[in-house]
Amino acid sequence: MRVPDAKLAEVWDRGFTVVEGFLDRETLAAAQGGMWDIYPTPEAYFADPSAHPKFARSQFAGLRFFPYANAALDALPVHPDLIDAAERFLTSTDIEIYKIELWAKYAGAINYDQMHHRDFGNHTLVVPRLDGVHTQMTTFILLSDVTELDGPTKLVPLEHTRDLPLHPRQLPMGELFDKEVAATAPAGSLMIYKTDVFHRGSDFRAPGRSRFAMLVDFTQRGWRWNGKMSWPDHAEKRGFVEAMVRMTPRQRDLFGWPPVGSEYWTPQTIRDVALRYPGMDMTPYEEGVATHATAP
Ligand SMILES: O=C(O)CCC(=O)C(=O)O
Known part of the structure; x- marks a missing residue:
């Protein structure tokens, strides 16, 4: 669905928004189906967590980078409504995708609680400009239902932090927890936030739960101190050729083609x-x- 203007305005005002029903049923189902070539299904994982020890190694052990050698998953970061939202939010068509990650988390694998932090630490060499110039747009496409039990991202509305300097970008564990809002939403929803917004990953609150999301980040082109992934470094990975072949010239352009x-x-x-x-x-x-x- 087209992201409403009011939702993009909320990202500027509050620092984040959640758009429910962003993916249609078919697109969501195809992407979910594609994940099981990459990750154990929740049923398979919880049948024997000890058979999947890698997810216990770190909170980030469930991250997988683009491409995914799966047409439905590889199409998500270049979904026309996501491109449209990024163009409107960044007020330019000269934009690029600077990060694509798929992230699986399984309850009990590890404690996923984080302290509040701002993402710009590894998205720019410097700090974001807060006047709207060359803003970065960071997103989570939820591929599973996320309730309070499912380790939702927790974000602090800008009204509580607007007057703080951007450094330090991490707070001691527990600080601002009383101000945070949980981004709970059904599968297929889109969360959009800015890199100056305090937020954190949170742990599951019940056993047998899991959370799956694709993270896609956009920036205006032209400020070389912003970025994260270098696409040529991924161009020889399995599925990259097929992903590029399936895309339109406009979609390829988002990778710097x-x-x-x-x-x-x-x-x-x-x-x-x-x-x-x-x-x-x-x-x-x-x-x-x-x-x-x-x-x-
Ligand atoms: O997984 C999440 O909900 C947020 C994670 C996060 O903010 C991070 O790892 O930087």
Whole structure:
């Protein structure tokens, strides 16, 4: 669904928002189905947690980076309504995706409680500008129902922190817990927040629970001190070629792919990229060559 303007305004005012029903049923079901090639189902995990010791190694052991070698999962970060929301929130079409993570958590694997922190620590070398210029938009697409029992993200509305300097960006455990709001919502919901907002992961409150989410972060292009993942570093991973082949030129552009009409595209690069990405429709890039070749 299209993210309502009022929800994006809430991110500016309060620091975060939750959009229920963001994914339609089919898209959600296909993405959920794709996860079981990557993670144990909750039934399989809880049947014998000791068979899956890696999830106990750290709170972050359930993170997996893009691509996922699954069409439904690889399509989520470039969902047209997510791109549209990012363009409107960042007030630009010249944007990029700088992080995609899938995150599985299983109750009892480890204590998932965190202290309140602001995400900019590993999303920029410096600190966010708070006047709306070059803001980063961070998101969680919930792929399972998240109730109070399921380790919801807990966020502190900006009204409580607006006057604090941005450093330090982590608070002692327990601080601001009395002000936090739990982002509980059904599967298919979208949580959007900003990198200056205090928030934290929380632990499960009942056994046998699990939480699955995809995290997709966007930024305006052009400020080289912002970022997190370098896509060329992931380009040789299983499924990357297929993911790029399935995307439109606009979707590829979000990864830093040369856009239609770029001077990068020549008969040589078109030929060789087509060899590296078998099945990719190179027509838009060929037409772009014709355009820049004939420009005065
Ligand atoms: O998993 C969550 O709900 C939030 C985690 C988080 O904020 C973090 O690890 O930086």
